[in-house]
Amino acid sequence: MLVRDVMTVNVIAIGPEMPIRDVAALMEMRRVRHFPILEDDEQGEARLVGIVSDRDLRAVDSPHPSARPDVHVSDPVRSIMVTPVATAHPDDAAEDVAAWLREYRVGALPVLDGEQLVGIVSPPDLLAALALPAAIREPSSVLEVEVGNRPGCLAALLQTLAQHGLNVSQLTTTRAEPEIGCFIVRVNTIDAPRVAGNLTREGWTVLWPEPDAAPPASPQRGPEVEEVA
């Protein structure tokens, strides 16, 4: 997943001369936590020169230890903006950006394509993207199967499922150890215990659901004899 797929593109930028008090009001109104700050260079092109967060704004004229006594709400935002700015590129991996946010201890990264501001990426964007693989794509049951951590083992599982006429709509891995990986597959059947039973009888280790105990169904077979309660 790339930054361009997850970033917020309707980004509101401000100029460096806007008074801090106005910036705070605007931020309140637009319900965002960061403003990239743009300023024209000698050629008249807008350039990213800084970023300001809601936390930076709150510190002004407050008793907070990080508040600077020389800055007041009537001063331009230039006096408190963070510069230089850590940025991301639209083709960076979303997973990398998640790590950078922790590393730089910032709440958002402006996204620059060359010198042009094209978006901003923050934890809610990333969380939505990371939750996407778990979203249900079609009616399906979950199977959790141990698969050897060697070439061809996962392919063999998928091949087996295909032979049972099942479509795999999702595939995730929960752990991979030196010898064994564990995969969660979603397959298009309501009868997951029967699939688990078939897999077990074919030698797979199925962790969820509990396999049914019945032998493979044959068309001639009548209903099983039930235990009498």
Add this chain to the structure above:
Amino acid sequence: MTRPRTLLVDDPVLERSPFGSSHPFRAERGALTRALLEACGALHQDEVADVERLDERLLGAVHEQAYLEALIRAGRGERVDDARMFGLGTSDCPVVPGMHRVAMRAADATVSAAELVASGAAQRAVHLTGGLHHAHRARASGFCLVNDLALAIEHLTRRRGLRVAYVDVDVHHGDGVQGIFWERADVLTVSVHQSGRTLFPGTGAEDEIGAGAGRGFAVNLPLAPFIDDAGYLAAFDALVPTALSAFGPDVIVLQAGADAHWRDPLAQLSLSGDGLDAVYGRVIDLAERCCEGRMVVTGGGGYDAWRSVPRAWARLWARLAERELPDELPETWRRAWGERLGVSLPTRLREGTLPDLDARATERAASHALAVAKRVAARLTPLWRRED
């Protein structure tokens, strides 16, 4: 002459599964339950109503034309190139000759039950082989071809102008019905089910609440595996009564799947027979409180087909029709149906064996379920407030 308050809609065709006899969906469960009730003297001839033919236009209001055409062609043995796109020809919904006719008959029966209640001919009407809640507008899924419940609800709302609360206690999420009424404010869908994280079809998360005009009118209570009677009922009580009384239905449509039972081979909840009976009782009580008892009731899932299901649904009927059932089940029924199905049927109404519960797992499931129920109620209550 006073009309019976509760009627059973039935038809010999309904004994057939659309998918044939080797498929896990056992249509004989309805006939098996009916025979048990008759043998117990709890169901009389004049309490059985015939199935009326369905209006084709109703079918078109619920399902997409392209899907209906594919279903009919597949059922007639004609080639359908994009069958899998419609969920047909899968292991759950194999293509079987004549399946469309059986499925539509089942839909007719549930709509017939709805009309009996709408017209006042019955206060409660039951169709035990209905409840095919996984059928979507344009897709067969999870043993379901035609969404009889959605057709009945469409009939009750659009034709009869009634507000419908749909309550689905099948162990699987009622995804088809929820999807079809996703943007409707005159239909409240409530589904209590094993969470999609561990069970088919995967949906039914608590944040699925409907959209547009229907925002707040889809209610989901997903439960962790191994929840027991007490945990289930406590969570149910924390959410469902509030939702129903806030919504104020004219009629309740209950999908009474029996697969939340601990013996069910397709799911992992730990309800006992008494627990299921209590759940059904809760919904019947709510109908008494909210809508003068008016209910349209269907069966649904239930794959411990010869043991838990007939007992659960016999008890459901006994509650609806206010009958007493003997604990000792009639030998005539056991012999006749045992031979016919090639199984040995239970001797008693109440089960002798209870689930073997892992105290820690049930406790955790219960505590989680209650938290979910309270969260959903808190989030949706403002949306249920009616402007009147």
